[in-house]
Amino acid sequence: MVGPMAHSRARANPADGKPPVRRAASAAAVLFLLVGVLGFVPGITSGTADLRFAGHDSGAHLFGVFQVSALHNLVHLLFGVAGLVLARTVDGARAFLVGGGAVYLVLWVYGLAVGHDTGANVLPVNDADDWLHLGLGVGMIALGLLTGRARR
Secondary structure (H helix, E strand, O other): OOOOHHHHHOOOOOOOOOOHHHHHHHHHHHHHHHHHHHOOOEOOEEOHHHOOOOOOOOOEEEOOOEEEOHHHHHHHHHHHHHHHHHOOOHHHHHHHHHHHHHHHHHHHHHHHHOOOOOOOOOOOOOHHHHHHHHHHHHHHHHHHHHHOOOOO
16 A cells, blocks of 8 residues: 555656647657767767768768768757757747648758759758658648647
């Protein structure tokens, strides 16, 4: 049997009472931060010796699949920080998810339009990145719209 003191010492769950859109935005932001950091970690990112600041000639691949550069990783880190800041309010969280999703859809189109082996591919992106950007864009917009609806 648990005594009355058990609950007084228990840690409060930081998500208790937090609107779903804020939780979704916070989770997405933390994932972007994690991906940004992992993009610099040898072993998780292959070819870190060939990591370039920017450009299509960066030879680093996160999880051996997604082409990354230092700029690409920094964009993920900045996106994560922005998400955590915006997730502090319902309107900010919704704006991060829907607006960020729109940004990722633009990146998807960019990846389809730019030649992967050209100087215009500054981030850089490859086919795997393109499909991930499509999924992120659609997923973030869906989360922003579905979790950001006003409660009745």
